[in-house]
Amino acid sequence: MPSRVFWGALAVGSAAFLPYEAVGQTAENEPVSEQAAPSATTPSAGGEPPTGQETEGDVPAVEVIQPQAEPEQPPVQAEREPAPRPRPVSRPAPQPVVTAPEPVAYEPPPEPAFQPIEPEAVLPNLVTQPAPEYYGPPGGLGSFERSVNSAQSPIVPTQGIIPGNLQDFSSAASRVTREKINEQDPLTTNEILSTVPGVAIINDDGMGRHGGISIRGTPARRSRKVLVMEDGRSINQSLWLDPSTHYTPPTERLESVEVLRGTVLTYGPNNNSGVVNFRNLQPFGANESQVSFQTGGVSVEGPGVDNGDASKWHAHTRHSTDDWGIVLSYTGASGQGAWNTERLSYNDFYGAIGWKGENSDFTFSTVYFAQRDQYDESNLEGEDEDPPGQVESLLLNNYKHCKTCFNPASGLNEYNADLWLFQGIYNYYLDQDTTISARAYGQLLKRYRYFNVEGENPLAAETSFNPFIDGDEVFIPEGVMEGRLREYDNFGTELRTELANRPFLFGMAQNLQMGVRYEYNSFTDQNILGQQGRILDGFDTNGLTFFHRKHEANAVSAFVQTDISVNDNLNIVPGARLDHYRITRKTLALPGEDDEEFDECPGGAFGGEECVVIEDFSGNQYTESFDKTHVLPGIAFAYGFGRQDAPMTLGSKSLGPVTMEKPTFANTLYGGYHRGLTMGVLREAAFPPGDEIGNNFQLGVRSTAVKGITFDVAGFHQNIQDYQIKGSTTDVAGNNVYSLINEVHVNGFEAYGRLDTRPYTGWTLNPYLEGSFTLADNKIQDGYNEDGESVAGNYVPEVPREFAYLTVGIESLKGWNASVSWTYRGSFYTDENNTPFGGDPEGENGEVPSVWLLSARANYTIPKTNMAVFVSGQNLTDELYITDREDGVKPGIGRTLMAGARLKW
Template sequence: MKKKHHRVALFAATGVAALLAPAALRAQESGAIQLEQIDVSGGPAQARTAGATAEKGAVGPIDARQLLPADLQTFAGSASRVSSQDLANQRPLTTHDALRNVPGAATVSDDGYGRHSGISLRGSPFRRSRKVLVMEDGVPINFSTYLDAGTHYTPPMDRLESIDVLKGPLVNYGPLNNHGVVNFRNLSPFGPKETVFSAGVGSTEGADQRVNNTRHAHTRQTFDNVGVVLSYSGLNAGGSWDAERLGYDDFYGALGIRGDNQDLTVSGGYFRQRDRYDEDNFSGTLADFKKYRHDKKRAAEAGHFPVSCGRCYEWNTYNADYFRAQVAHNLHIDSKTTLSTRIYGNHHDRARFYVSDDSDNPPSDFVMEGRDRLYRNYGADSRIEFADLPLFGGVTHTVQAGLRYEEHFFDNKNRLGSTNERLDFGNRGSLDGKQKLTAQSFAGFAQTAIQITPTFSVVPGVRLERYKISFRDFDEPGNDGHSTYVQALPMLSFAWEVAPTTTLYGGYHRGLSPHIVRDVLDTDTGYIAPKKEIGDNLQIGVRTKAVRGLTFDGAYFHSDIRNYQFGEAFQSNLGDRVFSSLDKARFDGVELSARLDSRAFTNSPWNVYGEGVYTFVNSKIVRGTADGGVNVAGNEVPESMKHTANLTLGVEHDSGLDASLSWTYRGSFYTDALNLPMNPLDVEEGKVKGVWLLSARASYKVTKELTAWVSGQNLTNEFYVSDRSDGAKPGVGRTVMGGLTLKFH
């Protein structure tokens, strides 16, 4: 094992040492890293310099922390950024809230604060964000992209600098790149000096937690060529059910060193999650569901949950300790050559414990079970860019290429307690089944942005993925096995600025999503190699700022995905969540976003603005069968929303006032491949209805340093089915938070 880890370090060290050379780097005032323009003696006046893609261009920079250029106007693909200013204005309580104005994005919260992640892009299933490559500073935070891509973690909002969303075409990131990539960017140590203290209190309707609270503090300091970030965030809050209580403590730090030649950033953190949470949900009639609403404990006593013991649901917990670290090194070989290298690793220990429905007579006589999972991932990534190379006839191009090696380790254990033994993170009970899964992956990509004319760029590229997975079942040795996969993923994209500040973009890319390994076994026949999920993805769109005060972005997208894996809802005839595979699924859709600001037409200190986002996805099962061999061709893909929208009306004033209202439509979706309708006699089955939700936020700068703020979600306290997994789960009740933020420069 140690030899494998040494290979990761050697991979990065070799790339850094081979190309160590002079460079220049400085920090942009906003906190984002900006590369300084370097004079090219004797070169053309418009020659690009190393790292110019960080500012503007058809492709993003090679520094994986920043997926997209600062200016997206001429970018050759569909992309959005939630900027630091957007985060300050919107005051999102969760990462889900922060994505509401991203076209193509939809979210479903499995808890009050989006910790148990549910992000969808372009019709992908939202549960645990399994079909989206979710990253933090360019490093995946999916549990394991090659073995089990779900995640119960996203970083706290208070330490984020921005969020990049890239939907394609793309070859520079993968796997899980059929639907798109989300990258959360932490505070950079190269930003302006600041110290921030923030605290908020509030409540969630229907929760036992009487008072929610959030707290945050961070400082960013610079000393000559050294920058430091230290951050703490914490939360205690209620959830969707009265018995749920959510809590985390998050510690993050980064140290950056800059010189004339290079910059080095060492970052990492520890996230401690302690939730009173389980995955048992309501079973019964719709009338009973509405009767008990968020009262899980009383509904359990009435027999609407697997365990007819309301107090027992206070013993069920989800716990996680998540450690992560990254070393990132950026170099400029010369005025047109940039190298970015990083090594990284994470250790995610998560365990969920619950009272078993096999208990004889809880709470006096009970048995607890657990799902105990440990994920460890290590990797190294090195990328290089050669800017403004001559091609032919005065045409230039910018070449980017990269290599990445990763190792994944997944220990999957079941736990069982003795009679009347309470299990928790410190007392995990006896081992009741163990699987050990590993993956080794090697990936490489190359793309070149060809500047055919000053306004027209074409970007051909290709990605190569090679990975090997191994599975060992300690209870069923006959299930042991391993598989190796090799896949080429081509891409072709373009950007054409048909008029000043109006760009037509589009293209094609092939994507890859490895299947979840723990659910592709058959104990009768032994190990069955999981299939590759391969997609052909096309899109064409336009973005413009040509009309004063108006920004607009619209795109049509189409995806054909083979061997499409999805999770059935926990329905009674299945007994557990089952991951099935469809021969082929198709997604056709349109995504639109626009914003209009009055300030463009007046000299008033007031700005009234309106913002709208709408996504339509027509998902279809082209070929496939459901449980029992039923042909489901022509049905909609489970957990794929057809309509989502967000409409915002706001006002801001130069004095520091900012207030807005948002109406968010979270569309209907089916939870199974059979497309069963909503059953009022059994609310855990069938289609989930769409719902409009009202939210609002406001902030005011009391002084130069002090800001007062308030934010509210589901203000009309709509009661609705949020998701249907192991029964029906209600959406989070009315949640209001208010607080103060003190910021010193």
């Protein structure tokens, strides 16, 4: 055989045995290159490839062993009968053994048949997203693949609570990626969540620190009925005792924001309607460092009021080697609130360190969050004898954003919080189908709030009397500040296991998940009264205690859930959850329900000055406790149709491209049922409370079948018993009053859609339309008000019936994008009686009217740099509207304009 023919045949034959990944794939989100990576037969760096001329001398005989190529096989495991569907991992075919005297010429493989018209494989939206890159240990690849394509939630907390590819998922869900967040340039996490279907937002402050998240008709106040998590761990203040939220992570250190709605069994409680999870930067990922800064102003209109400023600054770095990774992040912010006296600021420190081996990995993360706000919940109130609508008229026509116009000392009021979070997660991968995930976590929160009693000015006090207790009465002079001191300590440990690709009945396969968790919560609630004329601030504890309670909870939770692959199209996901908890409440001091204001303090107290008297005070100490156990079953399904032939390719830093052979579909019909549990606020509620148990149903469809169009639509129905509501009033200690509604029904639907034009035009520009809409008809089926009158048929308080977010935008491959959005928040009531607008002279009860708000944003990446500059604006028309009626009416955030830059390298 002539040498030229021999070498050519050998090169062609060798290339035929190379795995597809080596010749036909490129890394995700990289342009397709002219030449793929060299194959195993590429000459070494110092080798001289043949030039086409014959070499000197005769070519010696060469023995070429070419075994027959075998089809790709799943990982080696014991044979099963019946055989389950193989795990979706592509394995390379065996390489031929070649003995050659000289290196052979390298011939580039043919280019792939398809080249996208833009670098990103998928246009950014809340449903379809680029395949993620894997940075974990080789032994964890199987677990990671199931976290991308699955009908159920991932088992590893740091992988998120929803799969990377939502097309196969059995419940309603949305993910806002880092790329999408960068396009929006949000100031707060509430801005991010406004774009998600099923979610409604009631903003309470300009930095989004104090909750305001509603999912599928839950009251938005403090996000109390939503399970809010960070890396799979609850950040509600005390999930079992007081599930309010006053903290979410800064937007700059997030990988993504996930919202899971509908069937939820692997996370709870507070899982009747939905779960929010904030995913932080993880130690293993692309090495990066970033600094950013934004500044601007907030319109605060009113008599004698100047506009306020706002600013935010951030820096983080992530660096990893083969076995170790680290993330360090700092974010600071200071901004104007809705009232002229509100100043909102925080400093956030986040760190994480990770280690990985061949079959395991470990991550430890911690957060220190210091919040320092000039903020309180006391707003504009009227008097009993005021004419209807006067308090609303005063706000909208006179005071506007001016709180000092009716409460001159309100600038003294403060909200201060110190929060520590920590979590350690260890994952062990026994094999590609078996994962064990263990973690321990904790939260230490101290939050103290101070405000002036009855709006009186402590600085104007001419005497310095101390409040005192006499028998069953508390005497309070004018010009006193009250402190509400709350401390929360939470600790937990959890073990989760996944047994994937196990045989099931009739030849079907299943992915079985199980978990058990223990959690301890403690909560101390104390109200104090300071000395007349004395300013309480910081973390001051000096004062007269007139309300004091301590709470403890010990909870054990467990779940079991399995994803049964009936066939390539249909997955059924049955399961059950168990929650057992024991709660103890110890009362040390308790005021009565009535207070009186006197022109002159009785008995000559305080020298005959005016004072407030609280009656029926009790210093008797007593302890209450109860145990409860709930078994909560559920079942969900996902049916895919309209098969897409293109396989999904996962990038892996250490393993290279890995093609998943599991078929994907352009359409998914999903639905399910589950019983859920929501914990009540136990501070001032009846003890023991009712069991807020819900029967929850949903049916939805998501689709990418039509080119350039993505949509996800779901209908839902909930029937919830013993539904806790917060009335618009407070007791004499200033604490919220909670009561129970016997039965509540929620009927509604949510819709998300996006139209991209680039798939039709092939332009570098992509004009697009995107929107979400939520209708939640949350009505009382059976319930009574405090006067014993039926309120059946009324709306549940603090629930906007409609919420919509509509965007028109344009994206460019040249490094810029711009969009304009309209947000619609429907009207809602703040009391179970559904008092009409202007129907309450004090302003605490009544309708909060609907409002449309206009926002816009644009950003531009400077060519040949890693710097992006951006501008954004909220409430661009400076709409003056009522945002809520918490202790009186409160205006919404005024026009907010921000500009900034971020540099990433």
